[in-house]
Amino acid sequence: IxxxxxxxxxxxxxxxxxxxxxxxxxxxxxxxxxxxxxxxxxxxxxxxxxxxxxxxxxxxxxxxxxxxxxxxxxxxxxxxxxxxxMRPYQIAATERILSRIENSHNREKVGTIEAGGYIWHTTGSGKTLTSFKTAQLACGLPYIDKVLFVVDRKDLDYQTMKEYDRFQKGAANSNASTRILAGQLQRSDARIIITTIQKLDRFVSMNKSHEIYKKHVVIIFDECHRSQFGDMHIQIVKSFKNYHLFGFTGTPIFAANAGSSGNPLMRTTEQAFGDKLHTYTIVDAINDGNVLPFRIDYIDTVRMRDGVVDINVHAIDTERAMADEGRIREVVRYILEHFDQKTKRNSFYSLEGQRVSGFNSILAVSSIPVAKMYYKILKEQLAESGRELKVATIFSYNANEADPEDLLPDENFDTARLDKSSRDFLEEAIADYNALFGTNFDTSADKFQSYYKDLSMRMKKREVDLLVVVNMFLTGFDATTLNTLWVDKNLRLHGLIQAFSRTNRILNSVKTFGNIVCFRNLEEATDKAIALFGNREAGGIVLLKSYQDYYAGYDEKGKHHPGYIELIEKLRTDFPPGVQIVGEDSQKDFIRLFGAILRLRNILTAFDDFEGNKIPTERDFQDYQSRYIDLHQSFTKEQNAEKEKINDDLVFEMELIKQIEVNIDYILRLVERYRKSNSKDRREIRVNIAKAVDSSIRLRSKKELIEGFVDRMTVSGNVEEDWKQFVSEQKEKELNSLIETEKLKPEKTQKFVENALRDGILRTTGTDIDGILPPISRFTITGERARIKDGVINKLLVFFEKYFGAA
Structure with missing residues (x-):
């Protein structure tokens, strides 16, 4: 194209x-x-x-x-x-690995570090597909006996196996135990094996001599940045004699972030795996639009004494201050007050057939005691405010929980070594989760792993709103619905990029960046991490601009980028409120200008400073939205929720319109004011109701319904309850009329409509729609059945748009 x-x-x-x-x-x-x-x-x-x-x-x-x-x-x-x-960087990485295998084989370097290397591809760039193709093509080489793909966590071998099976059913072999792994290593037909480094290490420890050690094998380590730099790695490469060792990582360990513990000869990725074979950094991925940039808020919760700059010297005092219950209560209050704003809870979209609002988030904290305090206070404040957010927590024992280097300890599922207080607390939190979702998990070894998998699945489906963690879920977890990370722990370098990257997967036009809210001063750590894993100039690409830049405009590389104020002024000047936009060229200019305003406004709503500085007035903005929707409907017959290309040169930002539009609750508040007001104010409120409805894509289809409700409004009663009853009566009356007019099957039609309104999708193909139609021959010369079906579908679509989300 x-x-x-x-x-x-x-x-x-x-x-x-x-x-x-x-x-x-x-x-x-x-x-x-x-x-x-x-x-x-x-x-x-x-x-x-x-x-x-x-x-x-x-x-x-x-x-x-x-x-x-x-x-x-x-x-x-x-x-x-x-x-x-495959994408170009995936192809390049695969070819570099195959070339290294071929060259080292020909030069008799097999079994040395020169026979391997590592691939630096940023988190979220599709390393699983690259590794699959690499494994598939490598095992096709005549001299290669086996390819081992090694992950560093038990849940990841399950995820990888699912992905490999999706690419090609039966292409790889997974294993639930070391015994099964041993059997696969002996079988000649098991060419590609997925396992964990723990199982492979146990196999090597239990089998000091085995025929596999003499075989020609390719070993690929996924996320080769942490657990492989230890005794396990050394033991594995000592045992295998004819190997090519490759590592994939999104955040390599360099000398600058290697730390001082462990084997001094195994501290960096290059020391462990050899040359860097290909690079695709976070800067490349953001430039290509494969991942999103970050928007970072630094919220000051503890004022340091003047002159205190060395965080390590004062670390104990600082952590004590950070763990103060009063401070945590303030942080929780901030999170709950800004939760809807940061996670865009006014934006609706369809996810796996379900209508969901906004995104979800993770709260990363410094220790298990702090995680317990956060969870408890979150529950308390939610109960006090009457809000219904689904909150969960997960943590496990880790000897290096307070790692001074902040390189995020490896995840494990060890709950047995938690102290009694922490394990009891985790039991209670899992019981809360069971009550929410009708599950039956606990902290026993098997059920805790099942809890992890279930929680992971529900995070991806946006069923959990806020997850409190210490280290778990901060590496290797991908969920497109996650847009916000609240941070109350010290992160740096590799650990910082890994944690931040949980938020930057692409989903839709509303999710334009990953939201990071820091309750600690991580600005310097962030700059260093981005410089290390991008380059010195990467900050301008990886991080969003400041609020002032977006609001007032900025100059960059000799080009002026107009700010929100400038665009609004141009809108007011070129297209004054209430003046009709005449001519196609003028209409296109308006569409482009208002689209640019919508995109900027979408970014600005994430900034606390934007509250109170929104221009123009709500009423004028609704007028402009109404015109934008009118033009969209006149330029295209069929509305589409996504960016929509019109005439090859226009882009309608309908997804952004839908996230800022008014909803039924807003209209009902106006109706309540209308009911209580005198006759003079009533006219003004009635006009406001009409303007609000016209400015909303969803409410336009409900205009007749809303006006009918206002017309029959009584001076007494409960507006919300009266509205629900009115909608229910009108829906039943209209559906019965439709069934009678079109001679549809009553019970099947009612069930069909009920399912559509529940799921937020009216399916116009398949057996369900055919099942509600009157009996007509499929083989009439005139094509009567198709004509009747199209007519029924069109009427059902109008009915669906009118009543979906009405009450």
């Missing part, structure tokens, strides 16, 4: 699935997926420099060797019959 200047490539599945999604016409909010334009790829050279020009792209991408390699080697036809094509 190209316009001459910008050229991208994608698999046929991406296009076919995108067309299919549109054709199915499901009334649900889209998100950025592998079926959307955002997930097509730029072609690039080996140093990640994009090749965007059409002529340059054609010259390199369609070179005979390149196109054949992409088609034959670097596409994956998944078990779900989806075609995936």
């Amino acid at each position: 190209s316009n001459g200047t910008h050229t991208k490539y994608y698999s046929n599945t991406t296009r076919f699935s995108h067309v299919k999604e549109i054709a199915e016409g499901e009334r649900k909010k889209s998100k950025k997926t592998s079926n959307s334009f955002e997930f097509t790829s730029y072609w690039a050279d080996g140093n990640n420099k994009p090749i965007t020009d059409l002529i340059d792209f054609t010259r390199t991408f369609f070179a005979r060797h390149t196109i054949l390699a992409i088609l034959a080697r670097y596409c994956v036809f998944t078990s779900e019959n989806l075609l995936m094509v």
